[in-house]
Amino acid sequence: MDRELPHQRGCLVEMADKKWNIDLSAWKTMRDVHDFNKAQQSGDLEKVFVAYSDIIKAWEFSPDPSNPDAYFDLAPKQWKAVQGHVREAVTDFFQAENE
Numbered sequence: 001m002d003r004e005l006p007h008q009r010g011c012l013v014e015m016a017d018k019k020w021n022i023d024l025s026a027w028k029t030m031r032d033v034h035d036f037n038k039a040q041q042s043g044d045l046e047k048v049f050v051a052y053s054d055i056i057k058a059w060e061f062s063p064d065p066s067n068p069d070a071y072f073d074l075a076p077k078q079w080k081a082v083q084g085h086v087r088e089a090v091t092d093f094f095q096a097e098n099e
Contacts, residue, residue, distance in 0.1 A: 021058035022089035045071070052086060059085070 027033055039051035049071035056065040061078055063070030074082065 019058060019060040020056075020085050022055055022085060023057050024055055024089060024093045026054070027093065052082065055086070055089070056082070 027036075036051050036055075039047040042048070046068070049068040052071065053066050053068040059065045059082065061070075061074065063073055071079070071082075
């Protein structure tokens with residue numbers, strides 16, 4: 001029986017509150033992963049916010065997560081939550097690929 005992997009469904013992270021949708025289905029090669037990591041490691045929040053706005057489709061906050069400028073309006077505690085959910089999604093992505 002072929003099992004559908006989480007990233008093939010489009011929603012990689014299923015949170016208990018169902019408010020988060022992080023979609024890594026566009027990551028087809030390690031180049032995609034590299035570009036995402038490069039943005040994160042740059043220390044340039046504008047680049048990070050663009051990278052996150054590409055993958056976060058829904059979250060628990062009122063600004064639209066597809067708008068990179070919305071990330072500037074997050075409180076530090078909210079930003080920490082965003083980073084945690086993205087970290088979980090990336091971890092799940094690679095664990096699913098190895099199953």
